[in-house]
Amino acid sequence: MKLKRSRQARRGKIEIIPMIDVMFFLLATFMLASLSMQRLDSMKIELPGGQAQQLNLDTPLTLTVTRTNAIFVNRQPVQLAALAGDLRPLLKPDGNLVVAADDAASHGVVVKAMLEARKAGVQHFLIAVHHE
Template structure:
């Protein structure tokens, strides 16, 4: 800010005046400086990374070996698209464990499934002794 004494009053005393134009220039200069400074901060330096590519499954038998347990409303579950009760899950898993040394289990749910049902299914899988368990994060329509 600058003070100018260019104006005089009627009694002959010079009045002080505040010039706002230089103040506006300084503010615009600071604004432009901060804008340019923040734009220079957006440079992201990164390293090139070679990510592995997904390979389609070699055979359909791997998908056929997977056991899909789909959870629905309380008391209803599906074993590879076959409707079963929760009480049957452990027995069927033990039979699958006898037939296949290391069965793969996928636990999924529909829009009516509850969190407690998923915990119960995981508990049944653990009690049966199955070690390869996955959970699907998108829901499927019932029985699919």
């Protein structure tokens, strides 16, 4: 007995749901792999020394924080509370301020001084480092 075969060729089906599952699995795998390839210690900083470009400014406005957390603007002593008021008349149109902080200066004092300078209208901070 001979079975009849249909003369129409069966077309294969592409199931989309398993393909979506595979794509999500590959996406998750590559995301995790890329996270493990990223170097977490990629920012190596040496304060106060480092490699930097020479800055050519004619008499830049300089904010200095000493080892004892004393604050100076262009070598003149200033109190933190009065910093914004003292900086406003000295600020140049470009809004740049060079920040030179001692290695032993408190990070909090430097940040507070920068926030006060921002209130005075400073637009850009340039961090001074010891050129090695």
